[in-house]
Amino acid sequence: MRSFIVGLDPGEVARLARLSAAIGFPVGVLPGLDALRLELARPGVGRALVLLPDLGLTRDAVRLAAEHGDTAFIVVVADTIPPDDYKALVRTGAGEWIQWGSCEVELADLVKRFAAPAHAGNGARIVTFAPSKGGVGNTSLVAEMGVLLSGPKAAGGRSGSRVAVLDLNFQGGTLADTLAVEPRFDLAEVAGRPERLDEQLAEVFLSCYADRLDVFAPPPRLVMLDDITPNLVFTFIDTISPRYDLVLVDLPSVALGWTETLIEGSDAVVVTGIATVPGLRRLCDRLSRIDDLSTPARRLAVVNQADTDMMGRFVRRAEVDRLLAGRDNLLVRRDCAGMETAANSGQPLVEIAPDGRLGRDIRRIAKWIEAVAARPAESARGSAA
Numbered sequence: 001m002r003s004f005i006v007g008l009d010p011g012e013v014a015r016l017a018r019l020s021a022a023i024g025f026p027v028g029v030l031p032g033l034d035a036l037r038l039e040l041a042r043p044g045v046g047r048a049l050v051l052l053p054d055l056g057l058t059r060d061a062v063r064l065a066a067e068h069g070d071t072a073f074i075v076v077v078a079d080t081i082p083p084d085d086y087k088a089l090v091r092t093g094a095g096e097w098i099q100w101g102s103c104e105v106e107l108a109d110l111v112k113r114f115a116a117p118a119h120a121g122n123g124a125r126i127v128t129f130a131p132s133k134g135g136v137g138n139t140s141l142v143a144e145m146g147v148l149l150s151g152p153k154a155a156g157g158r159s160g161s162r163v164a165v166l167d168l169n170f171q172g173g174t175l176a177d178t179l180a181v182e183p184r185f186d187l188a189e190v191a192g193r194p195e196r197l198d199e200q201l202a203e204v205f206l207s208c209y210a211d212r213l214d215v216f217a218p219p220p221r222l223v224m225l226d227d228i229t230p231n232l233v234f235t236f237i238d239t240i241s242p243r244y245d246l247v248l249v250d251l252p253s254v255a256l257g258w259t260e261t262l263i264e265g266s267d268a269v270v271v272t273g274i275a276t277v278p279g280l281r282r283l284c285d286r287l288s289r290i291d292d293l294s295t296p297a298r299r300l301a302v303v304n305q306a307d308t309d310m311m312g313r314f315v316r317r318a319e320v321d322r323l324l325a326g327r328d329n330l331l332v333r334r335d336c337a338g339m340e341t342a343a344n345s346g347q348p349l350v351e352i353a354p355d356g357r358l359g360r361d362i363r364r365i366a367k368w369i370e371a372v373a374a375r376p377a378e379s380a381r382g383s384a385a
């Protein structure tokens, strides 16, 4: 995604250019609306953010938003705007007005709305796995889900969804190790140049695990987290989304500039934690922070590494039920030997021991995801036709 600025005052234009660059948009300053129309009509420009710091252009802003609303979002930056123009602009669904005094904050908010991956359309469903702390098994569960949801379905032998698993732990991600693939997702390579992201580059970034399962996992090199801007992350997800039915995201446990927006734009969120007392507390904290976001995403709390008694029953089930009352929740047992064997073989547990108790616990998460978010391959193809 890029941004274009059309304005007369060099100071204002420079201020907006700095602002756009700071939120990760490559900036083009254009001399007038004709040049802008040419840019917007050029094939391959992708979605664009248009900033118009010129009150004389509000009428044109409405027209632009109406004409180019599918690929552009038009923002008038001015201290005042005629009420009728404002109404007409907002009614297009592709335009807004922001004021100079608060333009930093307002622009950042707008970009969240504009740049967050689209829910519907022909894109993939996005299921984000959000760990409540490090080491809870978030990455392991993402890998297990990728294999389960892309694999052949038992019922009727229908083939699974086209799935991408996406490791967004740009420092120290472990998804590639978990699935024993070569990590190729070097997003920092295009830092500051999100316009370079296209299908071809996405192809270079992916590692294939199986016929219907692609892995995007960052290589172990030092990445400046500031280089990974919200725009870069969302442009990338937008780019790959049409190729899949389902994108499973492995989020880091630390909050970054784009993590909340990504959760807000997801179709479902799986919040992972562990069954110790402090672990459950962290899980509840994480869930209530997600409740504070404005998101229609369905939520599932997963309590992993839960102890079981000799009969295989969860020993803390009652406490978990009490703490997570009213929420969708699932427990997954601790099985260190099983997980270790899986880790050493570079295959998920559901492949090496599908019928064990841990495998069954894990499959319940896949069932939940299928019920709330997955779109079977057949219907995805049908809607594309």
Ligand SMILES: Nc1ncnc2c1ncn2[C@@H]1O[C@H](COP(=O)(O)OP(=O)(O)O)[C@@H](O)[C@H]1O
Pocket: 131, 133, 134, 135, 136, 137, 138, 139, 140, 141, 174, 304, 305, 306, 332, 333, 334, 335, 336, 337, 339, 340, 343
């Ligand atoms: N249910 C489980 N039982 C036993 N060990 C587990 C279980 N789930 C995950 N682990 C182990 O916990 C460790 C951390 O898992 P990982 O998926 O890397 O966590 P995170 O991504 O949350 O940091 C790994 O060694 C993994 O094999």
Ligand SMILES: [Mg+2]
Pocket: 138, 139, 140, 169, 174
């Ligand atoms: Mg991890």
